[in-house]
Amino acid sequence: MFIHEHQKRIRYGETDQMGYLYYGNYALLFEIGRVEAIRAMGTTYKYMEEEMGVMMPVIAMECRYLAPAKYDELITIRTILKELPTKIIEFHHEILSDAGKVIHKGVVKLFFIDMKTNKRVSTPKFLTDKIKHLF
């Protein structure tokens, strides 16, 4: 299992007139979570795209809104890999309020595309090599 945490402050432009983080903005939190998780593994998504020619489109997302996130709150994005990825990589996310309560749960599934052939491929070896000892 791989767990990573990253903090982010909620901005005015990310709230809506209900006074909370807009329900559509959690996807950006998940993006931040998985990109920083990949950086913590010892590589970057930017490197994957630019140097390895592999991109990761999203295939599915699920969100459960338990409690709202508020303006200026310093939330924690917890990102969890429960299994070593194969054809699909599945990120589990928990958003924690500044008081440490889980206020949102999400799952994002992505696959891998070889940008030269535009064909689907398995998880690149350079990525699994960095994390396989954790599973």
Place this chain on the structure above:
Amino acid sequence: MFIHEHQKRIRYGETDQMGYLYYGNYALLFEIGRVEAIRAMGTTYKYMEEEMGVMMPVIAMECRYLAPAKYDELITIRTILKELPTKIIEFHHEILSDAGKVIHKGVVKLFFIDMKTNKRVSTPKFLTDKIKHLF
């Protein structure tokens, strides 16, 4: 059953460097779909909040990304109510490409809050009265 369709053009600011609609921007398409569906029922979400004191927070969302939406594409947001809402209202969405192909499926579940008491309530009668003949 209630089905409503609304067209929207994909803007540059809504794409990302993959050249497609960013995966986090489908939530806004769903918002447009359900708000325009409510308008087609003969009322508005703005009226519900401002005049009836009822707001509709999102409790869950599911997205399945079948094919990308492209810059300047005139997509169709299809919004479907399969059941008369009770404590929860469940909108099913299909996003259609300009060629008429379903490229995305989503489900958004919302509940109702009385803004004075901040308590959860059932679907307001003025809303069910407008649509119950359809089910």
Place this chain on the structure above:
Amino acid sequence: MFIHEHQKRIRYGETDQMGYLYYGNYALLFEIGRVEAIRAMGTTYKYMEEEMGVMMPVIAMECRYLAPAKYDELITIRTILKELPTKIIEFHHEILSDAGKVIHKGVVKLFFIDMKTNKRVSTPKFLTDKIKHLF
């Protein structure tokens, strides 16, 4: 002179907790205005990028916020070309409330890049040919 008008409804996700359109979202209104203005001229920005290999980066923007735009308001984006573009194209924008009052003024200046050479070029002839009779 070239004047074009396009209507857009303000969405929940575009408001902030002040209850108004977020000050950073006017740039998207200007994008919509200029893209629809170019479509009204008889071509598209998408065609310019994909077929003619010319893109238009923004070089400067000015915004004056006169009154707020509200949730669900059907605003009008007025786009004005005062002069035939040469090395720079300058779009003047006025945002009108649903009551027809000017609530925002903006100016966006863009230039032209040949995407093959990555060099700056003058306004493409196929574009000026479509609008020169108006000036």
Place this chain on the structure above:
Amino acid sequence: MFIHEHQKRIRYGETDQMGYLYYGNYALLFEIGRVEAIRAMGTTYKYMEEEMGVMMPVIAMECRYLAPAKYDELITIRTILKELPTKIIEFHHEILSDAGKVIHKGVVKLFFIDMKTNKRVSTPKFLTDKIKHLF
């Protein structure tokens, strides 16, 4: 004079298909800059709104795009107050690339509204007291 710097990473969802930070997303960088500058002064914008009943709507913004910001780049938002604010507060911003080059300049002017009376007021004394020794 008051100068403050804050770092932010550019996210995928903030880029567009040109491969750069979307031109409309600089306003959010300015918001982050001024909110973190106010925090560095020893108060918060959230406190101003919630406890002091004062909000700060934007009256004008100017942007000069010198060079693009790229995906995953760790940019610096430099925020400068050149004068002690009176009826208007004027934030000057410079965005620096990860190589330390100024790639964008912006100015945002805001005023102060007493949220109870909805009337315009001068800069609150509790704010000027915190910064007047700097000018």
